[in-house]
Amino acid sequence: MTEPINAILAIAENGTAPNFLQSLSNCSTEMIRFFVVLERSSLDSIFFLLLDILSVKNKQLEEIIGNFSIISIVNFNNAFFISDISNTLKTKNNPNPTASLVPNGYLLLFGPEHAQEQYEALKNHKACDAGTKNIPASKLKEIFGWINPEGLETATYTDSKIEGWIDPHMFHNALKNKAIELGATFEKGDVKKITDIKAKTIVSAAGCWTKELLDDIPVAPQKHTVFRVKCPKHYPEMPLTGDLPSGVYWRPEGKEYLAGSPNSKFDCPDLEPEWDDFESLVWPALANRVPEFEKLKLTGGWAGYYDCNVLDNNAIVGKHPKYENVFLATGFTGRGLMQSPGIGRGLTELITTG
DSSP states (O other): OOOOSSEEEEEESSSHHHHHHHHHHTSOTTTOOEEEEEEEOSTHHHHHHHHHHTSOOOOOGGGTOGGGHHHHHHHHHHHHHHHTHHHHTOOSSOSSOOOOOBOOOEEEEEOHHHHHHHHHHHHHHHHTTOOOEEEEHHHHHHHOTTOOOTTOOEEEEOOSSSOSBOOHHHHHHHHHHHHHHTTOEEEEEOOSOGGGOOOSEEEEEOGGGHHHHOTTSOEEEEEEEEEEEEOSSOOTTOOEEEETTTTEEEEEETTEEEEEOSOOEESOOOOOOOTHHIIIIIHHHHHHHSGGGGGOEEEEEEEEEEEEETTTSOOEEEEOSSOTTEEEEEOBTTOHHHHHHHHHHHHHHHHHHO
16 A cells, blocks of 8 residues: 555444544545545454344443443433434435434343442433433332342433444444545455554554554453344333343344343354353343243354453553554444444544644
C-alpha cells in the first residue's frame, strides 16, 4: 500500500471501525483526506464473528460495577443511535437500514453476594438518569410470573423500550455501507506488524488478534459457548436475563431461546462448543430459575471468541502509549457492537481535535 497523505487506516475486526469511519466521514475533507479500513482476509475472522453475529448479546457487566455508570450512559445514547439508523445510516443502495431491535430490556438477577455492590451501582445510575429500576426479589414474581426468585435478593430491570438486542450483522453492514458512501475504502489484507503500515494515523480495532500487532496490549481470544434450546412454553416478551448466582444468561430467539455458558476459556485454538457445559451448568441453572425450562430440549450450539482484556474485561480505547500515531479500540469482551457508536465518536474527536 502506498503511503497516503493525511491518511487514516483502521485495522478492523469488529463493529467499531466502520462506525468510527462513518463519524470521520462527516468531518471536514480538509481535515481527513483519505481513509481506509483494512479487513482481515483469512477465514479466522469468520469464526470470530460467529459468536458476535449469533450471540445472546453481551451481558452488561457495567450494570454491576458502579464505576462504570458512564459506560451505561454511553450505551443509553447508543440505543438512540441504533433506533434512528433508518435516518442516520440510510444510503442510496440501502434506503431503509435496520438493526432489527427487539426492545425487551435487560433483567439482571443478584443473590446476597452481589446485592450490596449493585445497590452502590444503582446510586450512580440514578445520578446519571440511566433509568435502571431496582426490584426486590420478593416482588419479582408479580412482574415476571415465570421466574423462581429463590436465592435472590434483588434485580435490576430496564423497560424503557430502548434496551434489548439487535442483529449485529445487519447493524455492521449498515455502518459499513454508510462509511463507503461517505468515502471510506475497505480492503482485504493481513498485517503482521504495526510498523509495516505506512499511514499518518492508524486505528487498531483488530479484536482478538490485537496482540499479533501490538504485543504490549493485554487482549486475548476468550472462547465462549452459546446454546440454542426449545421449550414447549414460549415467552416472547422475556427480557435478556442474566442470573448472576449461576453466571448463565438467556433470551428468546424466534420460537426458541439462546443461553450462554458461564464457562470461558483462553488458549483454545478450536471452536468446538463445550457441550458438557449444557448438562452440568446451563440446563440446571435455567430449570432452577425458570421452572418451565425443565422441559427444554437442546437444538444446537456454537462457540466463538471475545476479544478479552485480560486485566479487567474492559475496553482499551485511546492513544497507544508507545506509538504516537496509533489509536486503539479493542478488548471489549463481547460488548464491541453495543458500545461502538460512542467509542467511534470519542475516537473521532480524539484524533481530529485532540
